[in-house]
Amino acid sequence: MKISLMGLAGMKIRAGDGLQELGHPEMLSTPIFYLAQPGDQIRLIDPKYKFNVATYTMEIDSRWIYTYDYAPEESWTVYKQDLNGNSYRQDYYNFLESVYFRICLRKMDGTEFEGHEDINRILCFEKEEPPPFEMKPWLKNEVERVSMRIMDIQEKDELCFALLTDTHYTVNGTWDDTSASIQELHREVGFDGIIHLGDFTDGMTTREVSRHYVEQVLNDLRKCEIPVWAALGNHDTNYFKNNPEPFSLKEQCELYLGRDEPRYAIDFESQRLRFIFLDSFDPNESLRYGYNTACIHWLTEQLKNTSDDWRVIVISHVAPVRRLQYWAKEVRGEEELMKVLYDHSAKIMAFINGHNHADIIDNAEGFPILSILNSKCEAFTEYKSPGFITPHRKLGDPSQEAFDIMLVNTEKRQISFVRFGAGKDKIVTHGRAEWL
Incomplete structure (x- = not known):
């Protein structure tokens, strides 16, 4: 062929x-x-x-x-x-x-x-016709372990999502194993959607090459034939290491989100659940990380218009407070953002972000904040804020992989996270996050 x-x-x-x-x-x-x-x-x-x-x-x-x-x-x-x-x-x-x-x-x-x-x-x-794809035995074992765990704990009418972040697609990297694992898990347990918290690639290649890699990741996820939602990451601007070919915000929205705007909400009427996706990075600002006035105003309106008997999960690439991310001494709009979140904390089940290439749960802000470990097989311990956990990773071993299966129960106000690969399971219940 x-x-x-x-x-x-x-x-x-x-x-x-x-x-x-x-x-x-x-x-x-x-x-x-x-x-x-x-x-x-x-x-x-x-x-x-x-x-x-x-x-x-x-x-x-x-x-x-x-x-x-x-x-x-x-x-x-x-x-x-x-x-x-x-x-x-x-x-x-x-x-x-x-x-x-x-x-x-x-x-x-x-x-x-x-x-x-x-x-x-x-x-x-x-090319010669490639042989049929065969999942590696250690990946099969991890799929079996995780799917059994999900079937043991999932309750009726709970929503089930694959949650991953910081794939940083790399030639000869581990993405093929990650996508195969997600597809096989979907066949076993049935996801309601897939959530990507941003940083699809390193953002160091030309616009055309970066677009090619992003589309490859998205097309692999779409093989599950379920919705794929994403938050924009800092590397998704294609600006890294002074790349002369960055994407405009409009181009990012079209490529990664399939939308006109960088922030949006997804509703699940039967479960009275709303996902709110925020944008958190602008390379053209002196303070690049954080939340601009338009984003905070939009979030305010979204939370005001969310009924009190609904629950909200806020999703972003960057953490909402500076102490939970290493790469910036300040987070733009932090005070304004946190005030809005405080005012509506009774509705908020959790704030979930990527970016840190490490895991953490934080209960100090009136609602749980969870940072999710990078999907890319990468485990450096430098440049991490206190309290972050960087599990060991190894090629050719389940620890090579890292993503979560997220079960949401709005009646119990509970979110269960089952980790595939490196890292630990966790749970959010009664407004508090804990390791399992």
Whole structure:
């Protein structure tokens, strides 16, 4: 089968380190890392061109997991140093092993690309039919354990959600295992929806590549054929490490939320439950983290218009108070936000956020605040506020994964969290959160 490729004119792949570099109009390259298996083939269609292939192994450097660092170009691969100016070709390229790869193209006459060329009309990547997907045995065991736990504790009419955050999609990372686990759990227990608390990617690639990765994550979650809701994270702006191609707020709303606005509410009439999703980051402000006046005003109206016999769960990427997040000395709008939440705390079951790459439960604010551990397999202990828990993570082990199954019982004012992978279960009941 033929796989459509993404090509970018003016970009080359550097022979020294395998990374991309703009500013080369005589070249066209693939910014995406593609996975090839033995028997796959690249075949030139148009003889006016020649091509080169850079390959990358599936080795993973442990520093990407155990230290605060982001892999260049969001790729946990190792370049094989097999690209050079003398390795351009026009004959078939046959893959003999499982590797990631990228392609460089030049014109035979040495002239520049004009920017409108379609790489799929120049060459094609032909893949063997992949074998049926088989879930790893240790993932199967974790699915069985968690699904049995849910069936043991779930009561009639309780809503059930998959809750994850900070996936930070990475080439050769663990996302495929995460999405497969969520899909299998849904088949076993039946979710009412999936909630993502933000930071789909690292936000360090071009707009086109970031969009490709985000759509891959969302499409995988949508395979469950249930609603997927998200909060916008700070990396979702695609600004990280001075990325020159950030997304506008409008683009973020369209890409991640499928909506026109960055904040919204979801109602469950039968359970008298309202989810309120907030936006909490603006890279254009001097105080980037926090809640602007428009957000707080909107939240005020939402809570005022929520009947007293309804319950609310507030969802955000960033915590509502500065002491519960490391990366900023202040949270914009903290006092105003907390006053609104205090005024309506009788309705609020919990405030749930991601961002911290660690777990915490906090009962000091009149309603429970819960920070959820990152889904990406990453366990650095630096840059964490006091009280945060960073469980150990290990590839090829259930601790590689981390997301929650959230059961909501509005009659009991209770939320049960069953952890898949690293970390502990927890419960919110009678206005207080506790570890189990």
